[in-house]
Amino acid sequence: MSSTLPPASAGTPKIRLRGLKKTFGTKKVLDGxxxxxQAGQGMVILGGSGSGKSVTIxxxxxxxxxxxxxxxxxxxDVLSMNRREREALNDRIGMLFQNAALFDSxxxxxxxxxxxxxxxxxxxxKARDKAGEILNQVGLDGSVGDLSPSELSGGMQKRVGLARAIATQPDIIFFDEPTTGLDPIMGAVIDGLIVDCVKKLGATAVSITHDMASARRIGDTAAMIHKGRIVWTGPAATLGDTGNAMVDQFARGEREGPISMELRK
Amino acid sequence: MQYLLNFLAAIGRSVLGLCRGAGAIALFAVEGVSHLVRPPFYPRLIGRAFVEIAYFSLPVVSLTAVFTGMVLALQSYSGFSRFGAESAVANVVVLSITRELGPVLAGLMVAGRIGASFAAEIGTMRVTDQIDALTTLSTNPMKYLVAPRLLAGALAMPLLVVVADILGVMGGWLIGTAKLGFGSASYLNSTLNFLEPMDVISGLVKAAVFGFLVALMGSYHGYNSKGGAQGVGAATTAAVVSSSILILALDYVLTEMFFSR
Known part of the structure; x- marks a missing residue:
């Protein structure tokens, strides 16, 4: 059940979290x-609803x-940065939100x-032409640029969200449930685009998902979060056969196991 | 005894909640205004909010002003005729419109239109993660969403009130000349002769304050909305109700400042 973090000698990680805690009211969402x-790594954070993965990113x-x-x-340490330093850091970060969060105005x-x-x-x-180029990179025609976000399908919105996230060539990109709400084929298309874009940029990618197929496609390493703590980290390719009962139950979607849903009967 | 304590505790909680709310709004306003003097600036967004407030509120404010002027002329004529002071109708209309009814009624109309629209738009952006997206795109949401609206509100409302003043007086003139038997020139003469610059200026200062207030309450409630569609609905209601009440309360304070001797 302990997390298998690389030793300190492995070099400075791109992102390092230690003892992160957050409580909302009486609900402890992150518990350390x-x-x-690592830099250039595709990290996938897995976890059920309310496990704390969104709050982490x-x-x-x-x-x-x-x-x-x-x-x-x-x-x-980003928490001690002043506003200017924080904004400079945000310049190097891209984010694809779960519902794309495009500006509909x-x-x-x-x-x-x-x-x-x-x-x-x-x-x-020049921005119009530039947008056309970036839209082409995510498999959309440049003419989509003149449409309003509300005129796009869910898959197209995700792709525009991805285009927005990679437009400034960030070196860290976060993906919040990139395939949620999409059909399996569109989910695979988005995953393929994510992998291509991240590889082309040489960026570090952190994704949160509960879609196992997606996690294996976009992740090099996976971490499982449960009740506000990381309970396992390991190669994403081994998901479903990790030897960790909690991760394997989650990956296989089994009702019985160490993770119990708090349902009222 | 316990009932009394519970009662007092409830009052205490309400007062504390009110103070907390007032403090939060004041800090929000200060932060919003502070972004107006620090770059980057967003003139395009200020322009868009200005057009939204000044141009698109013009029909509703104009209609309100015309009918208010008409009613005022009728009412003051019927009241003043009881003691032979019909000639004061034009003065009453112009003073009431420029000092009070122009800014207050335009403020209330704009509170309904713009306060609601700002709260709904910003609230929807909040619940659909668009405000978080702004932050991740290196854009301060207060600077991008709130500051332009506050400035546009304070600048656009006085313009609307100038129009409301003119149309309100014209409404009174229309009834005065068409129905009450005043001569056109004499009505306009009495209107202008008794009007002092301070009457108009005080109304325009009120308008700027009310415009700022409506934009502030719309932005504040939208920015802090929670919980999906219901939260946005609640934010919209709170924006309109709070700005309407504050307009009426501040109207008294400003009148006291301008005209008490």
Missing amino acids: VDLDV KSILGLIQPDAGTIEIDGR LPVWENVCFKLLAQKRITRA
Whole structure:
């Protein structure tokens, strides 16, 4: 049940979490999360609903302030950073939200180039063409850029969300349930795009999911979070046959096992 | 004894909640305003919010002003005729409109239109993770969503009230000349002769304060909404109710400041 973190001599991890704790009201969501993500690695965090995986990545992104613990990126403690340093760090981070979280008041091309435009790294005239190029990378036609997000299907929204996440060529990308709400084929397409984009950028990817097929496709390493703690880490390819009863029950989707659903009978 | 303690505790909790709410809104306002003086600025968003408030609220504010002026002329005529002071109708209409009814009624109308729309839009962005997405895209949501709206509210409302003042007076003139037997020139003369710059200026200052307030309450309640569609609905209601009450309360305070001797 103990997490199998690499030894300290393995070099500074890209992301290092130690003793991360967060409580909402009386509910303890994170109860001492320890996790290392190596540079260039695809880390998949698995866990059931309410296990704390979303809160973990929101804490890393600075969207939630943890109650205790440390978060280091490239060896630097991000929780002690001032606002300017934090914003500079966010420049190197991309995020694909579960429901894509596209800005529905803006056309697709402005969504894709939002960060480039916000930082005045590109003019509005050039941003349209740039958005077309990035949309092509995620398998969409450049003409999609003129549509409003509400005119797109779920799969297309995810792809636009991915385009927005990779537009500034970040070196860390987070994926929150990238295949949720998609049919299996579209899920595989999105996973393929994620793997391609991350490989092309040479980025470190952290994904949270409870879709096992997706986890095996996009992850090099997997970590299982349960009741606010990391209970296992290991190669994503071994999921379903890890020898850890908790992970194997979760991976196979079995009702009986060490993880019990708190259902009222 | 226990009932009395429970009763007092309930009052205490309400007062503390009120203070907490007021403090949170004040901090939100200060943070919003502080982003107006620190780059980057978003002139496009300020322009969009300005058009939304000033241009698209024009029909509803205009209609309100015209009918208010008309009713005011009728009412003051029927009241003043009891002691032979019919000639004061034009003065009453212009003073009531410029000092009070123009800014207050325009404020209430804009609270309904804009306060609700800001709360619903920002609230929906909150519950669909769009505000979190802004942060991950290196954009401060307060600077991007709130500050432009606050500035646009404070700038657009005085313009709306200038229009409301003119149309309200014209509404009174219409009834005065068409129904109450005033001469057109004499009605307009009495309107202008008794009007002092302070009457209009005080109304415009009120308008700027009310515009800021409506944008603030809409943004605050939207920004802090929780829990999906129901949360957004609650935020919208809270935005309209709180801004309407604050407009009426602050109207008294501002009137006291301008006109008490």
